[in-house]
Amino acid sequence: MPKIRTAAATAAMACLAGLALAPSQAQAAGTVHIYKVYYDSPGSDRGGSSSLNAEYVQIKNSTGSAFQMQGHKLKDSSGHAYVFPSYRISAGKTLKVHTGKGTKSAGHLYMGRSAYVWNNDKDKASMYKPTGALRDSCSYNSTRADYKMC
Ligand SMILES: [Ca+2]
Numbered sequence: 001m002p003k004i005r006t007a008a009a010t011a012a013m014a015c016l017a018g019l020a021l022a023p024s025q026a027q028a029a030g031t032v033h034i035y036k037v038y039y040d041s042p043g044s045d046r047g048g049s050s051s052l053n054a055e056y057v058q059i060k061n062s063t064g065s066a067f068q069m070q071g072h073k074l075k076d077s078s079g080h081a082y083v084f085p086s087y088r089i090s091a092g093k094t095l096k097v098h099t100g101k102g103t104k105s106a107g108h109l110y111m112g113r114s115a116y117v118w119n120n121d122k123d124k125a126s127m128y129k130p131t132g133a134l135r136d137s138c139s140y141n142s143t144r145a146d147y148k149m150c
């Protein structure tokens with residue numbers, strides 16, 4: 001009865017293929033999270049504007065809809081804090097929060113500081129919701145790298 005066996009095998013394979021699709025569908029619900037901390041700007045840290053702004057925290061919105069950051073807070077281990085102005089991250093997009101001064105533009109916000117925030121050896125970036133609850137954090141402890149993918 002080779003024909004029947006073939007039909008059964010085809011049905012079983014179709015069933016397995018259906019099951020295999022399930023995990024990727026489950027990943028569709030994303031988060032707004034800290035994606036990268038670039039803590040040691042390229043070159044020597046002389047404090048110029050371009051060096052200060054090459055130090056940044058990148059946030060990613062991996063959800064399927066735009067997300068308003070207003071009122072969120074970004075903090076380092078020693079308590080330096082930045083409160084987000086009104087800024088919408090589109091679905092799937094990222095936002096860099098630079099340490100130095102600059103003008104807000106698509107994909108870029110500026111803490112407006114004249115000194116570095118993120119320690120070059122170890123530190124922890126924490127992002128809080130407007131309610132004060134922790135949304136996400138990312139810590140690192142290495143001078144061998146200049147940035148951390150969270
Ligand atoms: Ca630094």
Ligand SMILES: [Ca+2]
Binds near residue numbers: 044
């Ligand atoms: Ca450096």
